[in-house]
Structure formats: C-alpha cells, structure tokens
Amino acid sequence: MNSKGCFTAPSRTPERNSRPPHPLMAVASPKPNASNAEWVRWAFEMLNRHDVSALRPFWSDETVERFPDRTCRGPDEIAQYFEDAFAAMPDFHMEVLAIAEQGEDVLVHWRLTGTHDGPLLGIEPTHKSLAIDGMDHFVVRDGKVVSNFVVFDQMQYARQLA
Numbered sequence: 001m002n003s004k005g006c007f008t009a010p011s012r013t014p015e016r017n018s019r020p021p022h023p024l025m026a027v028a029s030p031k032p033n034a035s036n037a038e039w040v041r042w043a044f045e046m047l048n049r050h051d052v053s054a055l056r057p058f059w060s061d062e063t064v065e066r067f068p069d070r071t072c073r074g075p076d077e078i079a080q081y082f083e084d085a086f087a088a089m090p091d092f093h094m095e096v097l098a099i100a101e102q103g104e105d106v107l108v109h110w111r112l113t114g115t116h117d118g119p120l121l122g123i124e125p126t127h128k129s130l131a132i133d134g135m136d137h138f139v140v141r142d143g144k145v146v147s148n149f150v151v152f153d154q155m156q157y158a159r160q161l162a
Contacts, residue, residue, distance in 0.1 A: 036140040037101035040108060043145075044096050050086045052079045058145055065148045069121050089114030089130070097133075104146070106138040112152070116161060126161050 034042070039058070046054045059065075059075040072078045086092050091114050098109040112132045117125050134152030138145055 035101055036104065036106050036138070037099050039140060039143070040106045040136075040138050041096055041099060044094050044108070044110070047082065048093050050082075050092065052082050052086075055079070055082075058143075060144045060146075063145045063147065065145075065150065067150045068152060068154060085120070088116065088118035088120035088125070090117055091115050104139050104141050106136075106140055108136040108138070110134055110136065121157075123161055128161055130157070130160050132157050132160075 043055055043058055046052075056075045056079060059078055061074045063074060063078065065072045065078050065081070067081065070081075072081050093113050095111045095113070096108060097111055100107045110133070112130065112134065114130050116123070116128050116130055119125065132152050133156065134150060137149045139147045
C-alpha cells in the first residue's frame with residue numbers, strides 16, 4: 001500500500017536570483033526565481049489541496065522519495081503514494097512547522113493530521129484522528145526534487161491507531 005516545515009534562510013546568492021522562472025509558475029505558485037524552500041513550501045500547499053497533478057512537474061523520472069514504509073521512484077510511484085494517503089485520510093493536511101534551506105538541501109519539520117478512514121500502511125480504517133510529527137530532507141536541483149528522505153514518529157502513529 002502506498003501513503004505520505006527550522007527556519008527559512010533569509011539570503012539568496014545573486015546566482016539563484018538570476019535563474020529562469022520555474023516551470024511550475026503557471027500553477028498558483030511562488031514568485032519568479034523562488035528559493036528551493038519556497039518551492040518546497042508550495043509543494044506542501046499542493047499536497048494540502050490534494051493536487052498531486054500540480055506536483056508532477058516538480059518530480060523527475062530520477063526522483064527518489066524514501067518514506068518509512070517504502071521507496072518510490074519517479075512521478076507515477078510518488079503520485080500513487082499520495083493518492084493512497086488521500087484515500088485513507090480524506091482530510092489529510094500537512095502543517096509546515098519549520099523550514100530551513102542551505103543550497104540544494106531543504107529540511108522541513110511538519111505535522112500531519114487527518115482521520116484514518118481507509119487502509120493506510122497496511123492498517124484497516126480505525127476512523128481515529130491522527131496527528132503525526134515528521135521531517136523531510138529534500139534535495140532540489142534545477143527546480144526538481146532529486147531526492148527526499150522522510151521520517152516520522154512511527155510509535156506516535158501506532159499509539160494513535162491502537
């Protein structure tokens with residue numbers, strides 16, 4: 001089965017400011033020449049809208065997202081992971097608590113909330129509310145996610161569904 005905010009660095013190098021606009025600018029996105037952290041924050045907004053199709057251009061065929069329960073490669077697998085999460089938690093919401101950027105690396109501390117109304121990570125629906133804390137470590141290069149390593153408190157998850 002497939003399922004899925006530290007501080008923003010205030011300065012950007014002149015080189016970053018001179019890069020061309022990101023290909024996702026057409027989709028209610030950050031300002032032109034947005035920082036990697038701004039793009040990641042935008043991605044969380046798209047997840048909260050359950051709009052996986054808007055995120056597809058942010059992933060490449062080489063993107064690797066390592067979640068606690070599996071590794072997904074490329075837009076199709078990653079999109080399916082989130083579609084399954086949305087089906088399991090129709091009120092799926094991720095709050096960015098903190099975000100930090102250094103070069104290509106973006107770290108996000110987040111809180112996921114939702115109601116477990118469908119199968120999730122091999123667990124049948126409990127109809128219980130979830131609030132899970134986690135972290136993502138994105139590597140973003142040339143406007144695309146190269147990789148993302150996701151961790152969350154699995155004991156917190158298990159206790160809430162027990």
